[in-house]
Amino acid sequence: MRLRRGPAAAAAVADPSRGIELQGVGHTYGERTVLTGLDLRLTEQRIGVVGTNGSGKSTFARLLNGLVVPAVGSVLVDGLDTATAAREVRRRVGFVFQDPDAQIVHPTVAEDVGYGLENQGVPAAERAERVAEVLDRYGLAGHADHPAHLLSGGQKQLLAIAGVLVMRPARIVFDEPTTLLDLVNTRRIARLVEGLEQAVVVVTHDLALLDGFDRVLVVDGGRVVADDRPAPAVAAYRALVADR
Amino acid sequence: MTLALYVPGPSPVHRTPAGVKLLALLVLGVVVFVVPTLPVAAGVLVGVVLVGLVVARLPGRLLVRQVRVVAVWAVAILVFHALATDLLTGLTTAVRLVALVLAAAVVTATTRVTALVAVVERLCAPLRLVGVRPARIGLAVAMALRFVPLVAERADRIREAQAARGGRVRGPRALVLLVVPLLVSVLQLAHTVGEALDARGADTA
Numbered sequence: 001m002r003l004r005r006g007p008a009a010a011a012a013v014a015d016p017s018r019g020i021e022l023q024g025v026g027h028t029y030g031e032r033t034v035l036t037g038l039d040l041r042l043t044e045q046r047i048g049v050v051g052t053n054g055s056g057k058s059t060f061a062r063l064l065n066g067l068v069v070p071a072v073g074s075v076l077v078d079g080l081d082t083a084t085a086a087r088e089v090r091r092r093v094g095f096v097f098q099d100p101d102a103q104i105v106h107p108t109v110a111e112d113v114g115y116g117l118e119n120q121g122v123p124a125a126e127r128a129e130r131v132a133e134v135l136d137r138y139g140l141a142g143h144a145d146h147p148a149h150l151l152s153g154g155q156k157q158l159l160a161i162a163g164v165l166v167m168r169p170a171r172i173v174f175d176e177p178t179t180l181l182d183l184v185n186t187r188r189i190a191r192l193v194e195g196l197e198q199a200v201v202v203v204t205h206d207l208a209l210l211d212g213f214d215r216v217l218v219v220d221g222g223r224v225v226a227d228d229r230p231a232p233a234v235a236a237y238r239a240l241v242a243d244r
Numbered sequence: 245m246t247l248a249l250y251v252p253g254p255s256p257v258h259r260t261p262a263g264v265k266l267l268a269l270l271v272l273g274v275v276v277f278v279v280p281t282l283p284v285a286a287g288v289l290v291g292v293v294l295v296g297l298v299v300a301r302l303p304g305r306l307l308v309r310q311v312r313v314v315a316v317w318a319v320a321i322l323v324f325h326a327l328a329t330d331l332l333t334g335l336t337t338a339v340r341l342v343a344l345v346l347a348a349a350v351v352t353a354t355t356r357v358t359a360l361v362a363v364v365e366r367l368c369a370p371l372r373l374v375g376v377r378p379a380r381i382g383l384a385v386a387m388a389l390r391f392v393p394l395v396a397e398r399a400d401r402i403r404e405a406q407a408a409r410g411g412r413v414r415g416p417r418a419l420v421l422l423v424v425p426l427l428v429s430v431l432q433l434a435h436t437v438g439e440a441l442d443a444r445g446a447d448t449a
């Protein structure tokens with residue numbers, strides 16, 4: 001049983017300079033330990049996460065916006081505990097999933113982009129304006145009334161990202177955003193991520209995506225085994241899997 | 245599955261409030277059942293086609309596609325009545341069916357899903373008294389419209405994958421072999437969709 005903090009702690013004033021902090025974090029699914037001993041402070045603008053299948057990357061990513069609450073330790077976003085201030089944390093940290101089909105919930109493009117704003121109680125007129133602006137910026141303006149299921153894979157991922165960006169979170173976590181995409185769309189998403197003003201954490205198997213990043217974490221067997229600038233971190237990752 | 249989805253346009257039909265269009269649909273339905281004569285059914289059919297093609301300027305193939313879906317039923321009804329009662333009754337019933345299907349297609353093709361959903365939410369507002377949240381029902385309707393084609397597509401992929409390895413695609417055994425992986429796939433999808441709803445603030449609505 002984890003102890004609930006009092007309302008005073010939950011209402012603590014957010015401090016964006018603190019970034020995302022993991023304090024003694026570990027996670028288990030049932031008996032199975034998926035993450036252990038994580039003590040990190042994520043303040044950089046561009047952070048990459050690499051690791052083999054099943055190493056715990058997605059669980060790590062989900063910890064960062066409270067989709068998964070750690071079994072031990074705590075995760076703080078701008079000083080807010082994901083266990084007690086989930087709503088506020090999710091407003092601050094957007095999440096883009098690997099499979100866009102799973103995160104598009106409305107039948108047509110513009111309606112889906114507006115969904116998160118509706119949840120935030122943004123008035124209809126402002127919602128329409130912000131949706132139009134985002135669709136325009138990401139080349140989906142001509143598709144506003146298109147059925148989402150008729151979009152191409154690349155367009156679906158753009159739509160999924162647009163649905164997050166329209167909510168203007170300060171940080172965005174991407175879980176393998178290009179794994180299902182072809183080379184052209186992979187590059188398009190890479191450029192999009194590059195141009196974002198938000199701080200991002202990107203889980204990826206596409207090592208080229210990490211060029212120009214500030215920091216890369218290598219996850220293996222539920223631990224962070226390397227934490228460095230992209231070049232040395234990727235080298236460590238290659239060395240790690242060399243003899244498997 | 246062929247849902248007539250929204251086709252944007254500037255027509256007066258598009259601009260008519262969703263609630264009015266749904267009410268008109270309801271009235272048409274009642275009329276053709278209360279006055280079951282061929283002239284009325286045919287009149288409604290002609291009226292609906294005119295409104296759809298001329299006033300709303302919907303593409304003709306959209307209406308043709310809808311007719312194709314119910315054509316089998318219309319013909320079956322016609323044949324059944326021709327044998328069991330008389331041809332006129334059969335004709336009336338078949339025309340009535342096609343007219344209503346087209347009327348529904350005209351409404352869905354000229355109305356945004358959000359507008360339809362808003363009407364559903366308003367109609368469900370009294371349920372608030374018994375603790376049901378109308379917004380949730382609205383979201384469920386929108387999500388059903390979104391995921392029906394997606395699930396149909398996944399079923400196709402599974403069928404293809406099985407056919408590619410020489411599997412049968414028809415018969416009861418094939419159905420079981422389809423349903424099990426489809427269920428697994430849909431449950432996995434549902435799990436992620438749940439997370440995505442959370443991530444986009446669904447619990448705060």
Ligand SMILES: Nc1ncnc2c1ncn2[C@@H]1O[C@H](COP(=O)(O)OP(=O)(O)O)[C@@H](O)[C@H]1O
Nearest residue numbers: 029032034051052053054055056057058059060
């Ligand atoms: N919801 C869950 N329930 C049980 N086990 C899970 C769940 N999600 C992930 N796992 C397991 O946890 C481990 C790490 O998974 P994940 O974080 O998805 O890794 P990655 O994204 O690096 O592939 C895997 O062995 C996976 O099977």
Ligand SMILES: [Mg+2]
Nearest residue numbers: 057058059175
């Ligand atoms: Mg993963």
